[in-house]
Amino acid sequence: MTAPDPLPLLFLDVDGPLIPFGARPGGHRTYPMGPVPPGAAAHPLLARVDPSLVPRLGALPCTLVWATTWEDEANTVLAPRLDLPVLDVVAWPDAPEQEARDARAGLHWKTRPLVEWAAGRAFAWVDDEIGEPDRRWVAGHHGGPALLHRVDPVLGLTGADLRLIEAWLRSV
Numbered sequence: 001m002t003a004p005d006p007l008p009l010l011f012l013d014v015d016g017p018l019i020p021f022g023a024r025p026g027g028h029r030t031y032p033m034g035p036v037p038p039g040a041a042a043h044p045l046l047a048r049v050d051p052s053l054v055p056r057l058g059a060l061p062c063t064l065v066w067a068t069t070w071e072d073e074a075n076t077v078l079a080p081r082l083d084l085p086v087l088d089v090v091a092w093p094d095a096p097e098q099e100a101r102d103a104r105a106g107l108h109w110k111t112r113p114l115v116e117w118a119a120g121r122a123f124a125w126v127d128d129e130i131g132e133p134d135r136r137w138v139a140g141h142h143g144g145p146a147l148l149h150r151v152d153p154v155l156g157l158t159g160a161d162l163r164l165i166e167a168w169l170r171s172v
Contacts, residue, residue: 008122008145008172010060010165011067011090011114014074016128018053018082019045020156033081043077048156054082056162061169065090067114067125090117106133115142122146122172124165128153145172 015021020028030047057064066074066089075086092113099109111134114125120143130150138146147168151157 006063006121008062008124008169009118010062010064010169011117011123011125011127012057012064013127013129013151014066014068014070014078016153017126017151017157017161018078019043019048020154021045021048022154024154046077046081049078049081050156051082053157053162054084056159057082058084060162060166062124063088065117067110067127090114106131107137108134111137115146118142118144118146120144124149124168126151126157126161126165 012018028048029050031049031051033047064084064087066087068074069092070078071089071091074089078084079086090110090113092110098112102109102112108127108129108131110125110127110129114123115138122145123142124147126149128151130148135148138148147165149161149165151161
């Protein structure tokens, strides 16, 4: 008997999806912060993180992975705010030449490292900077199913986004 396939990965960016930013009529909604985790004072927009996302993210049939420039700070500052466990964190390679070539091709600098990290495993990537070149590159270079979902950074992750992501995760 073979072991079942592992759950799909969900690569989650912070700025944009979880912390909305940009001009919004009437401003951005904020939420009570409760106890402030160590280091949180350096992040003045943390109050924009909607705590109701936690049960919805936690209920998704996937393995959550931080895919953010916050790197380990996502676990020390954001995870306690969201009552999330410590998650794996994608470590970004220091590859300025490759990043420059990718940028000229319109490819996001996260695209290659995420495909490498997934290593053929099904994944969803939630970010506010995903474009068509990223979708084409992933389709041509990743051996498994992938959903690249762009979130409007002004709105952040919405119920509609979560429903779409959940439906995709349940389909793979």
